Amino acid sequence: MTRKKSPKSVDPADKDKIRRVPMREFSRSLPMSLLRAREAVMRHFRPSLRDHGLTEQQWRILRALASVDTIEVTELARVAFLLGPSLSRILRDLEARHLIERRVAKADLRRGMVSISARGLKLIEAVAPTSEAIYAAMTRRYGAHKLADLQDMLAALENSLSELRVEGNSQANRG
Amino acid sequence: MTRKKSPKSVDPADKDKIRRVPMREFSRSLPMSLLRAREAVMRHFRPSLRDHGLTEQQWRILRALASVDTIEVTELARVAFLLGPSLSRILRDLEARHLIERRVAKADLRRGMVSISARGLKLIEAVAPTSEAIYAAMTRRYGAHKLADLQDMLAALENSLSELRVEGNSQANRG
DNA sequence: GAAATCTGGTTAACATGTTAAGTGATGCCG
DNA sequence: CGGCATCACTTAACATGTTAACCAGATTTC
Numbered sequence: 001m002t003r004k005k006s007p008k009s010v011d012p013a014d015k016d017k018i019r020r021v022p023m024r025e026f027s028r029s030l031p032m033s034l035l036r037a038r039e040a041v042m043r044h045f046r047p048s049l050r051d052h053g054l055t056e057q058q059w060r061i062l063r064a065l066a067s068v069d070t071i072e073v074t075e076l077a078r079v080a081f082l083l084g085p086s087l088s089r090i091l092r093d094l095e096a097r098h099l100i101e102r103r104v105a106k107a108d109l110r111r112g113m114v115s116i117s118a119r120g121l122k123l124i125e126a127v128a129p130t131s132e133a134i135y136a137a138m139t140r141r142y143g144a145h146k147l148a149d150l151q152d153m154l155a156a157l158e159n160s161l162s163e164l165r166v167e168g169n170s171q172a173n174r175g
Numbered sequence: 176m177t178r179k180k181s182p183k184s185v186d187p188a189d190k191d192k193i194r195r196v197p198m199r200e201f202s203r204s205l206p207m208s209l210l211r212a213r214e215a216v217m218r219h220f221r222p223s224l225r226d227h228g229l230t231e232q233q234w235r236i237l238r239a240l241a242s243v244d245t246i247e248v249t250e251l252a253r254v255a256f257l258l259g260p261s262l263s264r265i266l267r268d269l270e271a272r273h274l275i276e277r278r279v280a281k282a283d284l285r286r287g288m289v290s291i292s293a294r295g296l297k298l299i300e301a302v303a304p305t306s307e308a309i310y311a312a313m314t315r316r317y318g319a320h321k322l323a324d325l326q327d328m329l330a331a332l333e334n335s336l337s338e339l340r341v342e343g344n345s346q347a348n349r350g
Numbered sequence: 351g352a353a354a355t356c357t358g359g360t361t362a363a364c365a366t367g368t369t370a371a372g373t374g375a376t377g378c379c380g
Numbered sequence: 381c382g383g384c385a386t387c388a389c390t391t392a393a394c395a396t397g398t399t400a401a402c403c404a405g406a407t408t409t410c
Binding site: 084085088092108111 | 357358359360361362368369
């Protein structure tokens with residue numbers, strides 16, 4: 001049910017001040033659209049992950065680790081799209097649960113090397129079928145072709161915005 | 176059977192033995208695409224908001240309030256797409272900063288009525304120009320028509336997935 | 351080759367996401 | 381009228397997002 005907030009002629013004589021600042025319709029803003037869409041998707045995955053004692057981010061990390069042998073922490077953060085502090089906390093937890101293994105690079109003692117453990121792989125194998133089934137259902141429901149198009153448009157958006165300079169005090173010109 | 180990884184050293188031959196659990200390519204998953212796209216967008220807004228002492232969620236709330244006279248807390252949560260607990264905390268903070276005003280409904284003492292204050296409106300008027308300029312730049316860069324298409328596809332995705340049943344042992348049914 | 355600097359990673363501090371439990375007000379049913 | 385499920389939040393507890401500060405190891409500089 002769409003709420004009608006279309007500004008007709010709200011009388012300023014009301015004791016409350018006028019509330020119309022010239023801005024886009026709130027619900028149509030791009031960040032909101034993306035947020036709602038993502039939540040609509042994740043809502044279906046979270047229960048399954050939760051049944052296996054995993055959060056969404058922990059699952060992202062395990063999945064990223066499952067596709068490589070070992071990986072540096074910084075690179076893992078990039079792939080799993082997590083900030084350093086979040087990743088540090090999660091890795092500490094996953095290590096305590098023996099789902100991953102860590103060591104330091106011989107050549108550079110600053111770098112931490114991470115890999116998934118046998119136990120972690122087992123967990124992935126337990127979660128993957130349900131996860132894939134959900135994804136397949138979504139694809140059927142939305143349409144495989146349309147989904148591919150959407151992914152392309154999202155990638156294009158990312159690429160497009162990466163060349164816009166960020167506002168603030170940064171003077172770096174790029175593009 | 177999956178080979179257990181040795182924490183001592185990695186043979187060059189092992190680098191080829193990438194652990195393969197049958198799953199989609201990680202970076203192409205829909206949740207990741209949506210997350211990255213949203214972050215690519217928000218990255219441009221956050222500095223401006225931060226300059227005005229606002230977080231993204233606080234800004235969402237103020238914007239939602241600016242389009243109505245007063246609104247119930249639950250309805251505000253729906254419009255601003257925030258969970259109850261988050262909203263409670265943020266409203267407490269915004270009220271302490273005198274950016275909003277609260278009272279209870281006479282007819283139902285459980286319901287809280289929220290409205291933006293003059294100070295809140297002033298803040299919005301200070302932020303809106305920059306925010307709109309950023310949005311306009313994004314629209315030019317990506318293409319207005321393409322952006323509208325994207326929004327439509329995101330709305331369609333939402334709508335599509337809302338009709339899928341949620342899985343999991345723990346019944347997370349939500350009519 | 352020691353000081354300055356940089357880099358990879360962690361900790362800290364605060365705000366929000368997420369689920370569960372708590373609280374007071376309302377409505378229903380007997 | 382009174383018990384009780386429900387409702388509209390609010391608190392609590394834990395995990396993550398976000399920025400800043402920190403620290404040890406590595407690199408550069410003089």
